[in-house]
Amino acid sequence: xxxxxxxxxxxxxxxxxxxxxxxxxxxxxxxxxxxxxxxxxxxxxxxxxxxxxxxxxxxxxxxxxxxxxxxxxxxxxxxxxxxxxxxxxxxxxxxxxxxxxxxxxxxxxxxxxxxxxxxxxxxxxxxxxxxxxxxxxxxxxxxxxxxxxxxxxxxxxxxxxxxxxxxxxxxxxxxxxxxxxxxxxxxxxxxxxxxxxxxxxxxxxxxxxxxxxxxxxxxxxxxxxxxxxxxxxxxxxxxxxxxxxxxxxxxxxxxxxxxxxxxxxxxxxxxxxxxxxxxxxxxxxxxxxxxxxxxxxxxxxxxxxxxxxxxxxxxxxxxxxxxxxxxxxxxxxxxxxxxxxxxxxxxxxxxxxxxxxxxxxxxxxxxxxxxxxxxxxxxxxxxxxxxxxxxxxxx
Amino acid sequence: xxxxxxxxxxxxxxxxxxxxxxxxxxxxxxxxxxxxxxxxxxxxxxxxxxxxxxxxxxxxxxxxxxxxxxxxxxxxxxxxxxxxxxxxxxxxxxxxxxxxxxxxxxxxxxxxxxxxxxxxxxxxxxxxxxxxxxxxxxxxxxxxxxxxxxxxxxxxxxxxxxxxxxxxxxxxxxxxxxxxxxxxxxxxxxxxxxxxxxxxxxxxxxxxxxxxxxxxxxxxxxxxxxxxxxxxxxxxxxxxxxxxxxxxxxxxxxxxxxxxxxxxxxxxxxxxxxxxxxxxxxxxxxxxxxxxxxxxxxxxxxxxxxxxxxxxxxxxxxxxxxxxxxxxxxxxxxxxxxxxxxxxxxxxxxxxxxxxxxxxxxxxxxxxxxxxxxxxxxxxxx
Numbered sequence: 001x002x003x004x005x006x007x008x009x010x011x012x013x014x015x016x017x018x019x020x021x022x023x024x025x026x027x028x029x030x031x032x033x034x035x036x037x038x039x040x041x042x043x044x045x046x047x048x049x050x051x052x053x054x055x056x057x058x059x060x061x062x063x064x065x066x067x068x069x070x071x072x073x074x075x076x077x078x079x080x081x082x083x084x085x086x087x088x089x090x091x092x093x094x095x096x097x098x099x100x101x102x103x104x105x106x107x108x109x110x111x112x113x114x115x116x117x118x119x120x121x122x123x124x125x126x127x128x129x130x131x132x133x134x135x136x137x138x139x140x141x142x143x144x145x146x147x148x149x150x151x152x153x154x155x156x157x158x159x160x161x162x163x164x165x166x167x168x169x170x171x172x173x174x175x176x177x178x179x180x181x182x183x184x185x186x187x188x189x190x191x192x193x194x195x196x197x198x199x200x201x202x203x204x205x206x207x208x209x210x211x212x213x214x215x216x217x218x219x220x221x222x223x224x225x226x227x228x229x230x231x232x233x234x235x236x237x238x239x240x241x242x243x244x245x246x247x248x249x250x251x252x253x254x255x256x257x258x259x260x261x262x263x264x265x266x267x268x269x270x271x272x273x274x275x276x277x278x279x280x281x282x283x284x285x286x287x288x289x290x291x292x293x294x295x296x297x298x299x300x301x302x303x304x305x306x307x308x309x310x311x312x313x314x315x316x317x318x319x320x321x322x323x324x325x326x327x328x329x330x331x332x333x334x335x336x337x338x339x340x341x342x343x344x345x346x347x348x349x350x351x352x353x354x355x356x357x358x359x360x361x362x363x364x365x366x367x368x369x370x371x372x373x374x375x376x377x378x379x380x381x382x383x384x385x386x387x388x389x390x391x392x393x394x395x
Numbered sequence: 396x397x398x399x400x401x402x403x404x405x406x407x408x409x410x411x412x413x414x415x416x417x418x419x420x421x422x423x424x425x426x427x428x429x430x431x432x433x434x435x436x437x438x439x440x441x442x443x444x445x446x447x448x449x450x451x452x453x454x455x456x457x458x459x460x461x462x463x464x465x466x467x468x469x470x471x472x473x474x475x476x477x478x479x480x481x482x483x484x485x486x487x488x489x490x491x492x493x494x495x496x497x498x499x500x501x502x503x504x505x506x507x508x509x510x511x512x513x514x515x516x517x518x519x520x521x522x523x524x525x526x527x528x529x530x531x532x533x534x535x536x537x538x539x540x541x542x543x544x545x546x547x548x549x550x551x552x553x554x555x556x557x558x559x560x561x562x563x564x565x566x567x568x569x570x571x572x573x574x575x576x577x578x579x580x581x582x583x584x585x586x587x588x589x590x591x592x593x594x595x596x597x598x599x600x601x602x603x604x605x606x607x608x609x610x611x612x613x614x615x616x617x618x619x620x621x622x623x624x625x626x627x628x629x630x631x632x633x634x635x636x637x638x639x640x641x642x643x644x645x646x647x648x649x650x651x652x653x654x655x656x657x658x659x660x661x662x663x664x665x666x667x668x669x670x671x672x673x674x675x676x677x678x679x680x681x682x683x684x685x686x687x688x689x690x691x692x693x694x695x696x697x698x699x700x701x702x703x704x705x706x707x708x709x710x711x712x713x714x715x716x717x718x719x720x721x722x723x724x725x726x727x728x729x730x731x732x733x734x735x736x737x738x739x740x741x742x743x744x745x746x747x748x749x750x751x752x753x754x755x756x757x758x759x760x761x762x763x764x765x766x767x768x769x770x771x772x773x774x775x776x777x
């Protein structure tokens with residue numbers, strides 16, 4: 001295998017509906033400066049930069065990365081941009097890992113950004129991810145696709161809207177402890193259930209906001225990481241996979257019993273990441289997880305596919321309070337995607353928050369004694385999956 | 396590089412004005428299938444897929460959702476780089492060097508017949524200061540060409556010779572889009588001005604087509620029969636954004652990329668050591684500027700280099716024996732095609748436009764407006 005890699009610095013902006021006071025390079029700059037300060041590095045010490053942003057239609061700029069190179073200190077250095085939709089930040093992170101693990105660089109930064117606030121209607125843009133001939137005209141968007149996955153899970157496993165609502169309440173409660181969070185509502189399960197339907201069973205409060213924001217993460221080789229910080233977050237496992245494009249094609253797994261609500265490709269990729277990190281029993285060995293769930297039902301699907309509980313038992317897992325901040329396996333202590341979603345940056349924020357937990361720098365939402373943290377990111381219509389496992393000690 | 400990466404297969408489609416009988420997915424599938432066939436492996440042998448594509452050029456958001464499948468990405472590790480396809484090859488090499496992949500398929504494409512590149516490239520410019528001026532890629536290329544002409548007394552005739560050379564070379568390339576074996580300097584000079592000094596023949600066509608390349612680790616490559624092209628060095632760099640901040644007659648990020656790649660490959664006299672180059676000739680003038688940035692000649696000597704016949708197919712250092720982008724321009728894939736063609740020359744599989752005894756070949760790809768990002772690969776036979 002390649003060389004060991006660690007996270008040595010993290011920077012975030014506050015996530016809000018619309019940042020009217022800065023342009024795109026300036027917004028990216030805030031996250032970069034934050035990450036450099038966190039790592040105690042100068043921009044000249046960054047050898048290569050990866051830029052991550054999802055569809056340019058959100059900003060209305062083609063190749064916003066090229067515009068941003070001045071603002072993020074990437075000019076006159078090796079540079080590339082990644083776009084895999086919602087998973088962009090996670091894919092950018094894996095690309096940065098490969099930059100270092102390959103032996104070509106020692107210190108690399110990944111910068112992820114999105115200004116969803118620049119677009120009048122995010123879902124209208126996301127309608128353009130669908131097949132122009134068969135699907136686009138039936139007004140599919142991310143909300144309706146996720147609602148289909150939710151109804152299937154409800155029909156198959158008896159998952160309820162109350163269980164979904166509990167996730168929302170937890171995320172907002174956790175977000176109150178995170179200074180960067182966009183939404184931090186003081187709500188109850190009843191409030192969620194009473195909020196208006198967007199696409200049954202998904203209601204307004206089951207859905208993420210649309211945010212402006214940026215996140216930057218600095219990675220380093222083993223030798224450099226040890227010099228930069230006494231407590232880096234080691235990248236002990238990572239893996240990525242791509243599912244079929246058409247949601248209707250995600251049927252017939254496991255002899256026909258499994259379909260698009262069972263997360264079979266996520267099962268494959270999480271096993272690969274666990275194997276790389278030497279994890280046998282995820283529920284026992286993972287101390288905290290940051291999961292990419294822009295709609296509450298997706299967290300239930302992911303809990304099962306990540307092997308934290310049996311197939312179909314995700315709702316029960318929520319009822320038992322296991323993912324609460326003081327539970328056995330806290331999930332999304334940052335407030336997660338349900339409270340902040342600058343799309344192209346969101347996946348990197350999951351990894352950054354997992355790193356902060358391992359490094360002991362998560363502030364008010366810090367979980368005690370985190371040895372192993374998991375970040376799971378997704379993109380497309382839950383089509384792309386990444387799993388990243390970070391550890392206090394190198395594997 | 397300590398460990399090594401080999402190119403073991405190159406697949407292309409023909410490049411044409413408009414492939415009306417194929418969907419984009421079918422074009423991508425054709426190139427990927429050809430690459431696997433050339434390498435003598437099948438889809439099960441691939442560990443990862445790296446795509447080079449732009450959403451706006453593909454006409455859909457998160458275009459890899461659909462394009463990953465025809466490129467072989469189903470249930471594989473797959474990632475999309477939003478740069479010219481040659482940058483996808485860079486990331487593919489790093490995946491192999493990190494030990495996470497043994498065989499990686501790199502794919503890039505464009506179906507330019509379905510889009511308007513002038514409108515799309517206008518959206519690349521600063522929305523406040525530059526976009527309202529109606530700048531687009533062609534206009535910015537002409538500003539660079541003007542500055543280059545003025546600074547070094549380069550003539551339109553010298554640039555015309557680049558087009559004549561490349562379109563003549565293209566007539567021997569079965570995949571090429573625009574081919575002219577008897578084009579004369581006057582034909583180029585008298586062709587319609589698009590954005591002076593760039594005339595119709597100084598600019599590439601826009602083509603539909605795709606290219607795919609199979610990369611392999613050294614260990615795995617030993618089990619693959621046939622000739623291989625070994626990656627000896629790679630350098631890439633992104634320059635500043637605003638053209639007012641730069642000397643437009645020099646492609647600085649290409650100079651930097653070349654220095655890095657030459658150093659890794661142990662090349663100190665490019666003109667003597669490199670046997671052949673495939674460069675990103677986004678205009679005839681740009682090919683001259685690239686001779687200089689790649690140190691095939693000194694600053695301002697690009698015109699003299701072609702006057703002396705250096706880059707012709709029988710010259711000292713043949714450049715673009717395939718016909719280059721001036722003959723075939725599958726926009727996003729254009730740089731990856733350069734890498735593919737350089738590899739084919741090393742492998743001895745370039746057919747009609749094969750150069751004899753190629754040991755070291757250079758491939759150059761470009762990304763963004765005004766030459767902002769550049770990448771150089773050095774390939775060798777051994």
